[in-house]
Amino acid sequence: MNRFNKQNKSLSLFPRLLFSIIIFIVFFIFFYYGISSVSHTSIAEEKQSLETALKHAVVHCYSTEGNYPESLDYLVEHYGITYDAAKFFVDYRPIAANIMPDITIISLEDPS
Structure with a gap:
């Protein structure tokens, strides 16, 4: 015992x-x-949700008005589409009044 x-x-x-x-x-x-x-x-998931909402709004516009919307701004004003422009770039290209527009969504945030 080495106490000390x-x-x-x-x-x-x-x-x-x-x-x-x-x-x-x-x-x-x-x-x-x-x-x-x-x-x-x-x-x-946000990107997928935005894509689904845009497609539903475009189809809804076509079914109620008889033609596809001419711009993304029309969807925002009349169909309540909202998204964060700082996160996503939405390329909306109408082709014709009776042909579904080309919608491309690009994430602006770093994926890595």
């Missing part, structure tokens, strides 16, 4: 501190990856 002998505690503290730091870094990396994955999934 002082041992060097700084040497035994370093491995425990290093282990704690490594565990913290690993948890932080997993947390960051999880948040990033959820963000990318959310953007993809």
